[in-house]
Amino acid sequence: MKQNLALTIIEIIVFISIIAAWIIPLLPKLEPEPNTGSLILSAPGAVWLIPVAAKQNS
Amino acid sequence: MAPSRPYQPLLLRLLHGLNSIFVIGAIITGFWTYDTYDGRWGRLPLPQFKEIESIHGTFGLYALLLLPIFALYAFRRGQRRLIQPDTLAKLTQVGKPIWWYTLHRITNTVMLLALTFAVFSGKMMSEKWLPQGEFDHTWYYLHLIAWAVMILCISVHLLMSARVGGVSLLLSILDLKFRPQDSPALWSGHIRNWLSQRFKGTPK
Numbered sequence: 001m002k003q004n005l006a007l008t009i010i011e012i013i014v015f016i017s018i019i020a021a022w023i024i025p026l027l028p029k030l031e032p033e034p035n036t037g038s039l040i041l042s043a044p045g046a047v048w049l050i051p052v053a054a055k056q057n058s
Numbered sequence: 059m060a061p062s063r064p065y066q067p068l069l070l071r072l073l074h075g076l077n078s079i080f081v082i083g084a085i086i087t088g089f090w091t092y093d094t095y096d097g098r099w100g101r102l103p104l105p106q107f108k109e110i111e112s113i114h115g116t117f118g119l120y121a122l123l124l125l126p127i128f129a130l131y132a133f134r135r136g137q138r139r140l141i142q143p144d145t146l147a148k149l150t151q152v153g154k155p156i157w158w159y160t161l162h163r164i165t166n167t168v169m170l171l172a173l174t175f176a177v178f179s180g181k182m183m184s185e186k187w188l189p190q191g192e193f194d195h196t197w198y199y200l201h202l203i204a205w206a207v208m209i210l211c212i213s214v215h216l217l218m219s220a221r222v223g224g225v226s227l228l229l230s231i232l233d234l235k236f237r238p239q240d241s242p243a244l245w246s247g248h249i250r251n252w253l254s255q256r257f258k259g260t261p262k
C-alpha cells in the first residue's frame with residue numbers, strides 16, 4: 001500500500017491528544033491553590049504549611 | 059431473495075455503535091447542561107437538572123475511553139474508509155461516484171479529529187466552573203464550539219453515508235447479524251496469531 005502520510009499525521013495527532021487529555025489535568029498548577037487546610041506531604045509543601053498550621057492553631 | 063445489503067465487519071459495528079451511543083448521549087446531555095447552567099445563546103424549556111453535568115461527564119468519559127480503541131480500528135483495519143494517498147487527485151473528478159466516496163472518506167477522517175477535539179477540550183475543564191457561575195474560561199468556549207462542530211460533522215457524515223450507499227448503507231452499520239468468519243469466537247485466535255506474527259523474529 002502506498003504511504004498514507006496525511007493519515008499517519010492525523011493518527012499521531014489523535015493519539016497524542018488522548019494521552020495529553022489524561023496527563024495535563026494531573027500536572028501541578030503553576031500558582032499554588034489558596035490554602036484549604038489540606039495536608040501536602042511533599043517537602044516544599046510542608047515548608048509552606050507549617051506557618052499556616054501554626055497560624056490556624058493560635 | 060432479500061435485496062443485498064453492504065456488509066460491515068462485526069468489530070466495526072460494535073465499536074462504531076458504542077461510540078455513537080456515547081457521543082450522541084454526550085451531545086444531548088451536554089446541551090441540557092448548557093441549558094441548566096448557562097443559556098446565554100438561548101434556552102429550551104428543559105427542567106433545571108443540576109446532576110445532568112456529571113451525567114454528561116460520564117458519557118464524555120466513556121467516549122474518551124473508547125476513542126483509542128475505535129481509532130486504532132479505524133486507522134488500521136478500517137483504513138479504506140478514511141482518506142487515501144490519492145484523495146486530492148480524486149477530488150478533481152467532481153460529481154463522479156468516486157468523488158462522493160472521497161468526500162465520505164474525508165468526512166469519516168474529520169469525525170475522528172472532531173471527536174478528539176471534543177473529548178480533549180472537555181477534559182481540560184473543571185466540573186466546578188459551571189456550578190460556580192464561571193463561564194469565562196477559554197476551554198469552556200472551545201468545548202461549546204466542539205459541540206457545534208460535532209453536530210455539524212454527524213449531519214454531514216449521515217448525509218455522505220446516505221449519498222454513497224443510501225438507506226442500505228445506513229442500516230448496514232446498525233445490523234446485528236454477522237457472518238460465521240466474523241464470529242467473536244474466532245477473535246482470541248486472531249489476536250494470538252497477530253501477536254505471534256508481530257513478535258516473531260524480534261531480537262531478544
Ligand code: HEM
Binds near residue numbers: 082132
Ligand atoms: C456519533 C458519532 C459518530 C462518529 C464519531 C462516527 C465515525 C465514523 C468513522 C470514523 C467511520 C469510519 C470507520 C472506519 O474507518 O472503518 C464511520 C463509518 C460509518 N458510519 Fe459513522 N460515526 C458516528 C455516527 C454514525 C451514525 C449515527 C450513523 C448512522 C447510522 C453512522 C453511519 C456510518 C456508516 C454507514 C459508516 C460506514 C461507511 C462505509 O462503509 O463506507 N455513523 N463512522
